[in-house]
Amino acid sequence: MSSLTKIPAGVQYFFDDEVKLRRYVERRAMEVFAGWSYDEIILPMFDYHDLFARGMGEEKAERTYRFVDRDGALLALRPELTSLVARTVATRFVKRERPVRLCYSGEVFRYDEPTERAAREFHQLGVEHIGEPSIVADIEVLLVAAEVLTALGLNGFRIALSHVDFFNGVVDFLKLNDTNRAQLRELIGRRNSLALDEFLNIHASHIEPSRRTGFSRLIQIAGKEEAIARAREILLNERSRAGVDHLAAIYSTLTALGLEENFDLDLGDAGGLEYYTGLTFKVYLPDWGVEIGGGGRYDNLIASFGEPEPAVGFSLALDGLVGAISLGNDKQELQSANDTQAISFNGDLARAFSQARELRKQQKQVKISAR
Amino acid sequence: MPDNKLTIALSKGRMQDGALALFARAGVIVAESELNSRKLIINSTDGRYSFVLVKPPDVPIYVEYGVADAGVCGRDVLMESRAGVHEPLDLKFGRCKIAVAAKREVVGQDYNLLATVRVATKYPRIATDYFHAKGVPIEVITLSGSVELAPLLGLSDRIVDLVETGRTLEENGLEVIDVIAESTAWLIVNRASFHLKRAEIGGLIAQLTEILNQ
Numbered sequence: 001m002s003s004l005t006k007i008p009a010g011v012q013y014f015f016d017d018e019v020k021l022r023r024y025v026e027r028r029a030m031e032v033f034a035g036w037s038y039d040e041i042i043l044p045m046f047d048y049h050d051l052f053a054r055g056m057g058e059e060k061a062e063r064t065y066r067f068v069d070r071d072g073a074l075l076a077l078r079p080e081l082t083s084l085v086a087r088t089v090a091t092r093f094v095k096r097e098r099p100v101r102l103c104y105s106g107e108v109f110r111y112d113e114p115t116e117r118a119a120r121e122f123h124q125l126g127v128e129h130i131g132e133p134s135i136v137a138d139i140e141v142l143l144v145a146a147e148v149l150t151a152l153g154l155n156g157f158r159i160a161l162s163h164v165d166f167f168n169g170v171v172d173f174l175k176l177n178d179t180n181r182a183q184l185r186e187l188i189g190r191r192n193s194l195a196l197d198e199f200l201n202i203h204a205s206h207i208e209p210s211r212r213t214g215f216s217r218l219i220q221i222a223g224k225e226e227a228i229a230r231a232r233e234i235l236l237n238e239r240s241r242a243g244v245d246h247l248a249a250i251y252s253t254l255t256a257l258g259l260e261e262n263f264d265l266d267l268g269d270a271g272g273l274e275y276y277t278g279l280t281f282k283v284y285l286p287d288w289g290v291e292i293g294g295g296g297r298y299d300n301l302i303a304s305f306g307e308p309e310p311a312v313g314f315s316l317a318l319d320g321l322v323g324a325i326s327l328g329n330d331k332q333e334l335q336s337a338n339d340t341q342a343i344s345f346n347g348d349l350a351r352a353f354s355q356a357r358e359l360r361k362q363q364k365q366v367k368i369s370a371r
Numbered sequence: 372m373p374d375n376k377l378t379i380a381l382s383k384g385r386m387q388d389g390a391l392a393l394f395a396r397a398g399v400i401v402a403e404s405e406l407n408s409r410k411l412i413i414n415s416t417d418g419r420y421s422f423v424l425v426k427p428p429d430v431p432i433y434v435e436y437g438v439a440d441a442g443v444c445g446r447d448v449l450m451e452s453r454a455g456v457h458e459p460l461d462l463k464f465g466r467c468k469i470a471v472a473a474k475r476e477v478v479g480q481d482y483n484l485l486a487t488v489r490v491a492t493k494y495p496r497i498a499t500d501y502f503h504a505k506g507v508p509i510e511v512i513t514l515s516g517s518v519e520l521a522p523l524l525g526l527s528d529r530i531v532d533l534v535e536t537g538r539t540l541e542e543n544g545l546e547v548i549d550v551i552a553e554s555t556a557w558l559i560v561n562r563a564s565f566h567l568k569r570a571e572i573g574g575l576i577a578q579l580t581e582i583l584n585q
Contacts, residue, residue: 158566191457191560220459223569264566284563289437290455291563 010111010120018322022123025152025321026105029125032148033103036140038127041102043084049076054304055083057274063110065120079110082301082313085128090306098131098309105318126295126315130302133310135246138279138297139253141312145283145293146262148316154324156286160222160266163247163279164296166231167270169240170215174204188219188270219268225251227265243278250279275301283316285324292320340365377420377564377571380434380442382427386556389464390443394420397578419571431456431559440564441572446554447533451494457565459576460558463583467535469497469551474522478546491521492531501531501551519543 014022030040046067053061056079064076078084081104089100105125127144129137142159149157167188171181180203187196193216200212207215214234221227228248232241247265254263269282278297285292295314302309341359343366345352356366381390391401399420405413414421423439430444431454443462447469491512492498502509512527519539521527533554534540534547558579560572 156567160566191459191565193459194461222566223573264569266566284566286567287437289435289561289563 008120012121021322021325022318025318025325026123026125028151029148029316029321030103030105032144032151033125033127035147036101036127036144038101038103038129038144041085041088041104043078043081043088043104043106045107046075046077047084049074051087052076052079052083055086055301056080059274065109065111077109078106080108081106081124081126081315082128082298085313086130086301086311087305089128089130089311090302090304090309094306099137100130101127102130103127123318124315125318125321126293126313128311128313130311131309132312133299135249135253137310137312139250141295141314142250142254142263142281143257145281145295145314145316146259149283149285152321152325153328154285154321157262158264158284159262159281160264160269160284161247161250161279161281162266162269163243164270164276165239165243165246165278166218166267169237169243170218172239173237174207176203185270188268191219191268193217193219221268222264222266224260224264225255227267231265231267246279279312281314283314285320287327288320288324290320292317292324340367342367342369344369344371375568375571376418377441377568377575378423378439379420380423380425380430380439380444382430382444382448382556383424384427386427386443386445386465387424389556390462391422393462393464393579393582396582397575428452434559434561437561437563439561440568441558441560441575443556443558445533446552446557447494447497449557449559450552450554451496453496454559455562457560457562458557459560460579460583462556462558462579465554465556467533467554468547469494469531469554470534470547471501471529471531471549471551472519472522472534472540472545472547473529475544475546477528478548488529489527490529490531491518491527493518493533494531497551498531519545 033040049061049064049066052064061076061079064079066074066076069075085102085104089102093100103126105123107121107123109121111120125148127141129141145159146157149155167185171184176184184199187199196216196219200216204212204215217234218231221231228244228251231244244267251263251265254260266282269280275298276296277299280294280296282291282294293314293316295312297310297312299310300308302311341364343352343356343359345368352368356368359366381387391406394401394415400416401413401422402416412421412423423433425433427444427448428451430442431449431452433439434442434456435454445465449458450469488502488507488509489512490498490502490509491514493514493516495511495513498511499509512521514521518530518532521530522545523543529548530545531551537547540547558576565572
């Protein structure tokens with residue numbers, strides 16, 4: 001086996017126009033973040049495995065690339081950036097005024113099983129808004145995400161909103177244990193109503209059939225305002241109701257801003273629940289089959305590293321954004337008007353290079369020819 | 372503007388006719404001439420749907436990656452692929468079983484739990500999960516067809532395979548030991564299409580549900 005004939009699974013090389021496109025997308029996104037007063041933070045490529053396990057949970061931290069420090073401590077390449085931001089804010093930013101707004105751009109590394117086809121190295125662009133518990137921060141980060149997509153010419157984007165308390169309210173109501181809760185989440189994630197009915201027959205036999213039927217319809221609830229109305233018809237308890245009310249308030253603001261085409265409600269989305277505590281959302285683009293990003297409120301994470309603090313944020317996959325832009329015809333802006341000046345050498349070294357330096361002073365692109 | 376035509380991936384072979392018949396009942400007609408052609412992408416007469424005909428295990432892949440908005444494939448394929456797709460509807464045709472079988476003369480014998488059982492199958496994940504859940508270590512031999520042959524020639528002790536009528540097994544002196552799961556055709560949907568083409572996908576699911584409940 002030779003390192004010249006094999007490439008490790010999931011690694012990527014970029015060159016030519018693709019590099020230009022990636023840099024362009026990164027720059028535009030960071031400009032938008034800066035426009036909303038998010039300051040960039042540069043984070044370490046690796047840290048203690050324990051930090052990520054605390055941040056994203058043991059199970060997800062299993063997917064990290066791990067290695068040992070010289071003293072034998074277990075390290076991991078960063079699988080995500082939010083935990084690193086959370087630790088920093090909980091420790092070194094204690095005395096700063098709240099809210100803290102931070103943004104980042106960087107690679108993360110993880111095995112994404114079970115789809116072993118997927119890349120293992122991803123570039124994420126994201127923001128974290130820490131210290132503000134209200135709906136104001138929720139709406140702000142949604143608008144930041146929307147502006148990034150618009151700035152990149154990806155106008156057909158769709159952001160699907162959900163709320164963990166909608167699902168958690170159901171779990172409370174059914175009095176499920178952790179194993180069953182996980183199973184329920186999996187079934188809902190797959191929108192498998194048949195398996196869900198079977199599950200409810202076993203675990204919710206104490207509930208009258210008409211309410212059970214209502215619940216198995218929950219996973220199909222997605223859409224615009226009518227989805228809120230439908231959800232309200234079959235709400236199970238206070239917790240679910242509060243979740244839906246919160247979403248309704250966000251959605252009406254987005255509608256008032258003329259963004260209803262780009263936002264959707266998806267109450268059947270129950271992903272990332274061990275991490276999120278309120279609003280959650282996923283970002284989709286036309287002709288791009290997988291979500292290109294997502295986020296939500298995670299009010300319990302910071303407490304893992306210090307005092308409890310509310311927080312909300314999101315990240316977008318640079319690879320997804322670049323891929324989606326490549327599908328369209330939005331690349332013109334990349335073509336720089338900067339035409340290259342070829343300088344040939346003609347026997348006089350000093351003259352050729354002095355000419356090149358003059359052109360460089362005028363910010364012109366030069367290319368030296370040795371012939 | 373996103374294209375609102377729906378692309379549906381269908382399993383070639385066993386499931387294809389059943390799937391097209393179901394779509395025809397929903398008013399989505401594919402002309403005979405299209406079906407008889409060698410085209411890999413065929414269109415419905417109303418132009419609202421295009422169908423891609425692919426090998427069964429490829430259906431979840433096309434749908435997961437979003438090159439097809441939805442697909443029709445067997446539960447067996449779905450269990451094996453573990454693709455990240457929505458599974459909104461059991462289409463209730465193409466019924467068969469994913470079963471463990473062995474040569475008739477060894478059927479009564481229990482596994483020697485200390486020995487590794489050799490299992491030939493087209494479903495390495497399903498087979499591994501099944502035996503591991505029973506605490507039986509196995510060596511999986513992944514084949515792409517004629518799995519029944521393996522125990523006859525001594526390649527494996529057991530097979531995990533799809534059983535429709537059981538005739539092939541019977542004629543080859545094999546017998547079903549256990550049924551891992553029932554399998555039927557399912558409608559699967561890409562996660563992004565679920566949002567981006569909500570009206571079209573929702574309409575399709577509603578229409579098919581109505582037909583299935585008739």
